[in-house]
Amino acid sequence: MAHPPKNRRKPGAHHRPPKEKGRALAAFTGAAPAEIRFGMERETRDLVGRMLKIGFGLLCVPLSWITFETLFILVTHSVSPKGFWMTKEFAYYGLGAAIWLAFFFNLRFPTFTYLYVLGHEYTHAAAALVCRGNVTDIKVTPDGGYILTNRNNFFIALSPYIVPFYTVLLLAGWMLAKQRWNLEAHETVLYILVGLTHMFHLSYTIWMIAQPEQPDLDHSGRFFSIPFILWVNLLIISAFLIIGQSAASPAQYLGLWGHNAATFCPRLLESCREIWSFFRD
Template sequence: MRGEVRGWQVASPGGVGKLWEQAKDWQHGITSMSATQRTQRERARKRLEEQRRIAELRQRSQGRDALLAKLPKVDRDRDRDHNPDSGRKRKFLLGLLMLPLCLLALLTFLDLLFTETVKGEFWKSEGFWFFGSGCVCWLCMGWLRREPGLMYVFAHEMTHAIAVRLSGGRVHDMHVGPDGGFVDTDKTNTLITLSPYLVPFYTGVVFAIFGLLSLLMDMDREWILPWFGEGLRLKGVWVFYFMVGLTWCFHLTFTMQVLQTEQSDLLHNGEFFSMMLIIFINIVILVVLFIAASPKVGWSDVYEDLRGLFGWMWRMVF
C-alpha cells in the first residue's frame, strides 16, 4: 500500500518532518536533562565538600587545644614516661605560693585607689574620667548585645601567635572564626598558653599607636572641632585614656566569660595555678595603668604600701 512503511502510517511527507522534529526535541530534552543533572550533582558535591571542611574546622577548634603543638616524637615519648600528676602537683604548689601575692597586689591597688581618690582627688583628673568613660561605654555595648566576639577570637589567637614568636617558636597555621579558633605551632609553654588571659591585646595596640603619634604631634594639645555648636574641645590624650578604658574592659569582661567555661589552656597548666597567675598579672597591669593615669602616685608609693601590707600579713600569720 502506498504510504505504508513497515507498519508506520505516514499520511504525507509533512508528517515525516513532524516526526523528525519530535525526535530532535526528545533528544534535546534528554541532553538538557543530563546537563541539569550534572550541574545539580556538581553543586551537591561542592556543598558536601564545604560542609565537610567546616565540620573539620569546628572539630579542630573545639575538640583540640586552642593552641596546637606539633611536638617531636621524642618529646611525646618523654611526656608519656613522666607522671603527669607530679607536674600538676608542682603547679598546684606554685598556685598556693602565688595566693598571698595576689592578695598583696589586690590590697595594694585598693589602698592606692582609695587614698588617691579620697585624699588626692584623683576622681577629678582627666585620666579617671576618660578611662572610666571608656569602661562604661564598653559595658553599655555589652548590655545592648553589641559584643564583637570575632574580635576577641582574633585577639586571643594573635596573642598566642605573638607569644610563640617571642618564645622562639614557629606558627604553622592560624584559624579565626565566629565559632572559635586555633594556632598550630611547634612550641608550647605556660607563657604561650596563658598569654591571651594575661595581656590585653587591643590595649597594647592603643599604647603602640599613642606612642607613635606622640613622636609626631603634641597629644596634650587642645583641638577645637567645629561640628558641635560653638566647637568641641578634644585632646589626643583624652582619646588615649578613653580607648585604654574601653579596650581594657573589653579584655576583662571577655576573659571572665571565657574562664567560666572549660578551657584547655587552663587545664594544660593546672586550673588553680592558671587562675592565680591570671589574677596576679591583671592586677599588676591595672596598677600600672593607675600609676600612668595618676599625676601623684609613683612606684615609691607602691613600694611603701607593699612593705606595710607585707608586715601586717607577717604579724597576722606569725
C-alpha cells in the same frame, strides 16, 4: 588556643612491641626496659610539674590579696586633692569602660567576638615567638580559633588572659603618633579608649574563664591558671594607676607592696585568732 603540630607516622611504618624474653630478663635482673624507665621518668616530671603549679597557684592567692590591698591604698590615698575618683583620668577611663559594658551586656555582636578571638590568637602567637617557637598556622572565626606551634607552656597558654592586646596596640600607636604630632589636647580620647579596650579585655577574660571547657586553662590546671591570671591583671591595673594617674612612683609602690607582704602573715594569724575566739566563746 595553642596547639602543637601533630606527629604523623609514615605509611607502612609499624611500631614493633618489645620481645617478651627481654621483658622477662629485665624483670629477673631488676633492670627496667628503656621504654618503661623513660615513661616513669616522664610521669615523675609531670607529677613534679603539677605539684609546683599547685603550689604556685596557692601562692598566687595571697599575692593577689597583697596586690589588691596595695592598689586599694593607692586609690584611696591619691595624690590628687580631689581624690582619685574625681580625676579626669579616672572619669574618662570609666566612661570608656561603661560604653563597652553597655555593648557587652546588650549588643554583643559577632564582630566583637571575632575581634576578641583575633586578639586572643595573635597574643598566643606573639607569646610563642617570644618563647622561641614557630607559628605555622593561625585560625580565627567568631566561634573560636587556634594556632599551630611547635612550643607550648603556661605563658603561651595564659598570655591572652593577662595581656590586654588592643590596649597594648593603642598605647603603642599613641606613643608613635606623639613622636610626630602634639596630642596633649586629645588625651581625653586616649583615656576613653584605654578604658574601653581594657574593659573589653577584662570582660571577655572573665567570660572565657567561666566556660566549662577551656583548653588554655586546663593546660596548666585551673587551680594554677585562675589565681595567676587574677594576680597579673591586678599588677597591670596597678601599672595603669602608677603611669596614668601618677598615684605613686614605682619605688613607692614596691615599698608599699613589700610592707603589705611583710605584714600579711601576722595580720592573717591575728584575724584567724579573732575568728576562732568569736566562735569558741
